[in-house]
Amino acid sequence: MRRFGNTLLIVALLANTGGHWALLQSVAWTTMLVEHLHSQSFSQSMEQTFDGRHPCPLCLAIKAAKNTEKKTFFTLTTQKIEFPPLAPKFVLYSPASLEHLPTQDFFADSPTLVPPTPPPRTFPV
Numbered sequence: 001m002r003r004f005g006n007t008l009l010i011v012a013l014l015a016n017t018g019g020h021w022a023l024l025q026s027v028a029w030t031t032m033l034v035e036h037l038h039s040q041s042f043s044q045s046m047e048q049t050f051d052g053r054h055p056c057p058l059c060l061a062i063k064a065a066k067n068t069e070k071k072t073f074f075t076l077t078t079q080k081i082e083f084p085p086l087a088p089k090f091v092l093y094s095p096a097s098l099e100h101l102p103t104q105d106f107f108a109d110s111p112t113l114v115p116p117t118p119p120p121r122t123f124p125v
Helices: 002-017 019-037 042-050 057-068
Strands: none
Touching: 002 019, 019 042, 019 057
C-alpha cells in the first residue's frame, strides 16, 4: 500500500511540473528515431530526429498542446494593515476586580513527601 501511495505522489508531481510532456516527447523522439533508422544511417537518423527541422505529427501535437495549456501563476498580494485612529492619550487601565485579588502561595501548605525506600535486594548465593 505504501508503494502505491509513493507512486501516486510521483505521478502527481510529474503531472504538476509538466513531466507528462517530457514523457510524451521522449516517446515521439524514440518513434522518430526508429522510423528514420529503417531508411538512413544512425548518425543521419539522430541528426534528423533532434535537429527540430523535421518534426513528426506527435511532436507538432505536443508543441500545440503545450502552447495552449493554461499557465497559472500565483501572485502574492499583500495588504497593508490599517488601524483606526486613536485618541492621542491612549492608556490601558486594569479592571477594578483585578486590583484586589488575594495573593496565595499554593506551595506553602504542601507537605514534604519523601519517596518510599525500596526493600533491600537479596542476592542469590
